[in-house]
Amino acid sequence: MEKFMEVGATVIQSVRLDEEKDALIILDQTLLPNEKRFLEIKKMEDLWEAIHSLRVRGAPAIGIAAGYGAYLGIKDSAATTFADLYEEFKKVRDYLGSSRPTAVNLFWALDRMEARLKEEADQSVESIKDALKSEAEKIRMEDEQVCEAIGNYALSLLEPGWGILTHCNAGTIATAKYGTALAPIYLGQAEGYDFKVYADETRPLLQGARLTAWELKEAGVDVTLICDNMASIVMKEGRIQAVLVGCDRVAANGDAANKIGTSGVAIMAKHYQIPFYVCAPLSTIDMTCSAGEKIHIELRSEEEITSKWYEKPMAPAGVKAYNPCFDVTDHELITAIITEKGIAYPPYHESLSTMFNK
Ligand SMILES: CSC[C@@H](O)[C@@H](O)C(=O)COP(=O)(O)O
Structure with a gap:
């Protein structure tokens, strides 16, 4: 990691979660190189549009965005049981999964989020939500090491x-x-x-x-x-x-x-x-x-x-x-x-x- 900093590379996170704002922060890649603007995304429709329009793009970054999206999509759910939460999750999964077809990372990340959700089936709805947040964060952190x-x-x-x-x-x-x-x-x-x-x-x-x-x-x-x-x-x-x-x-x-x-x-x-x-x-x-x-x-x-x-x-x-x-x-x-x-x-x-x- 230090090596990367030493060469003066733009250490820029193109996708990250801002917990205080409860939003996904995405570098709008359609505006580069002329403007470095970050978008605050809270709604699933906006995330779908950001992926579809290549505001966030590149297979791994799409996967990271989808992971966070799966969490944000159910974070405010009023569901009180795993079954109800899972129904809502499936809608988010299918919706985000329809944003672009080729990069498999989109589906890989959504599948991984779903697997985590199922693993937590016997936990409370609130702790399932926390687990999804940490899974999304894990996807992003692992990607750094992988790269x-x-x-x-x-x-x-x-x-x-x-x-x-x-x-x-x-x-x-x-x-x-x-x-x-x-x-x-x-x-x-x-x-x-x-x-x-x-x-x-x-x-x-x-x-x-x-x-x-x-x-x-x-x-x-x-x-x-x-x-x-x-x-x-x-x-x-x-x-x-x-x-x-x-x-x-x-x-x-x-x-x-x-x-x-x-x-x-x-x-x-x-x-x-x-x-x-x-x-x-x-x-x-x-x-x-x-x-x-x-x-x-x-x-x-x-x-x-x-x-x-x-x-x-x-x-x-x-x-x-x-x-x-x-x-x-x-x-x-x-x-x-x-x-x-x-x-x-x-x-x-x-x-x-x-x-x-x-
Ligand atoms: C590490 S990114 C790898 C690929 O996703 C990249 O080469 C590419 O083809 C991206 O296409 P894009 O349409 O810009 O999302």
């Missing part, structure tokens, strides 16, 4: 001075701290690794330009922004020695869903013989999903392609647009999947299963 462990494993694969390409934002604001794909960058910086990071802008919502470039620059990391279609040239020019990305759901065979454009980067990395690493907490690995084609890919509004972020529309009025938010990188393109329990190599079904038993 640090991923960062250390990933760092063991990298050499000082390397050029690293990343896509979307899998950094500190997408998690409790450190990020997944950006964790080795921060940890390496403290050790003098002097990485040169290339951040794909990541159309259409520009998480690479708005968020990754912002948080790395704030931390004093050498970061260069490129358009998505420049990844090939920087690889060909020998500027990239490794690709590091996060993910939203990894299937049991190692296929990994991440922000749209990731699979194209993996195809290019294979062409240029550059290692392609996916950083994945176990909470993002879905062993119940056998292969990538089973992963639900979120479709978002056409307006995100045609006009969002621009003063004037960037496309003719009424043109059709297709806006899948994620794509699936075939496991054959992935050099290794880096988890908090170690580095998984192909065949992934076997190596990922081992991670769960450590």
